[in-house]
Amino acid sequence: MTDTLPRPSAIEPVSFKLYDGDFEAFSKALGDSFKRYGFAVISDYDLEQPKIDAAIDSAKRFFALPEETKRQYVVGKGGQRGYIPFGIETAKDADHFDLKEFWHMGRDLPEGHRYNAVMPANVWPAETPDFHEKIAWLYGALDRMGVKVLQAIAHYLNLPRHQFDDAVEYGNSVLRLLHYPPIPEHATGVRAGAHGDINAITLLLGAEEGGLEVKDRDGQWLPINPPPGCLVCNIGDMLERATNNVLPSTIHQVVNPPPERRGVPRYSTPFFLHFAPDYEIKTLPGCATPENPDRYPQSITADDFLMQRLREIKLL
Template sequence: MAFARNAGTDFQVPIIDISTFTGGADIDRQSIARQVDLAASTVGFMQVVGHGIQPKVLDRFTAATDEFFALPESTKRKYSTPPHINRGYTPPRAEALANSLGIITAADLFEAFNIGVDPADHASPDLDPVDYAPTIFPSETTDFESAVTAWFGEARRVAHTMADIFALALHLPIDYFRQFTTHSLDVLRINNYQLPHPDVTLESEQMGMGAHTDYGIVTVLWADQVPGLEILDSQRVWHPVQPADGALLVNLGDALARWTNDRWISTMHRVAPPRVDGRLVPRRSAAFFHDGNPETVIACLPGCTGPGNPPRYEPVTVKEHITAKLRGSRGREPNPHAIREAARLTGSTS
């Protein structure tokens, strides 16, 4: 296991090579699982290499998304959706991610485009059309739908591999989490932090993306090697993190923290307004959220509770949890159900 160090801090995000997990020997899989267990229980973030996504897939993806975000805002807004539909375009200052924790802050600076799993992949009359709304892809770009869906597929493959690694790390059957993801609420959020002017004055404590924990099982994040992403440690200190060459940042969501009774960490993170030499600079990222089936009940795993360690969260379904979070961030309805997550942020220092 290698480590990515940040200048001026001892905070470490482990770099884990997963290339031998699929098709490798059992000893290799067990070694990777142990590394992931250590990262999940101490940091909640890891840098994953050996993921198998080819550079040309990323190059095509970033070219297509750059073309979209360069369109006039009036054109991009044609693809906006109501707050309860987790698809389409989100303009700058339309969300406040800290509200998902019940914490009121200034609106975030990022703009985004969300795509979700194709409803046709899970043809069933029982699927809620709100949860499985189709993505309306922009017609003004040349390769957006094809390039973005290609990245979606590759990120989903990595997320499934990580879920299998998580199962082994928790001493469960390797396919344990698959029963909860047969029609997972998977969403790819493509973020753009292109701000109006490098010397723009921001509101007090305004973030590129406000402090939050992710909602589901696992997040697979590609990001530019540009400052901005910050992780909150157990001492409530923020640390900057930039991805290593070729690495994807992988972090746990609330579902894993609740399943493991906080043995594993759903890490608080944010994106500060990206600056180089004091000036705001562009930054891009794409987060693939592997969240689980909406009816899945998130309740403490039997091996993660015992005498002196009772379950710390009430059981909740994936849909109930995500809906409350989205109502906070997108609908600006303070979330009263994230008390433990919000407590981690209280008293944090920069």
């Protein structure tokens, strides 16, 4: 499968300036986009672009290291931290693994924290000395942005604005640094097979190379090629469940490039914002109605949900 020439993004950006200037308008525009597509695009974000660029440059230097060096950092269960080599992660029900390698950074917890048993410590590559500082900054910046997006979602659902603040303060959130290598002419598989995200919401800085597509209600694949300086956000399976499918977790994929771009690698940095491990995922107030009966009468903890899904994608 290959992509065609780049097409404009199907989703109109929402300006982050509205967060402080007109929160009601920001919440409605963002929520309407999530309800329609499961995705939204945020422009004019207040993240420092030079620091973003520095973090991505540091990630590129790590991925350029020899394979045997990178494999020293394969640690932990389910690929929750460190390096995950090429040829491991496989989209649910897919026949072939994704054409990618990646690195995971998770939340740094205080010593003796009750979540230490299920949220392993981070590891850092010695070969790229600035990696820790720059990647940790990006994690924190996207973590804070994610809280603001969740505030807009809560307001859109007629819930208290800070409904989710405590639920994600010590959430098992993960920053993924992704490297999709150049594609051989007769490669089997795609860069990222069709899938839904496990977590609450995902925040994705625009990639240098295109390829991200979202499956619309009619089965058509829509391109998501946001303008520079934009952030793509999408609803994950956990929040879809908590909202009783009011906000959908939409299937998406990263298709292979056209022939003239096969030799160009692709890098991206999705931030998977998770609830705390013991957060009880259950239908939120107002999300079950006579027209939309409760699909999920049985609750499940965020950690149990995560472990179930990691097994499905072959990371456990």
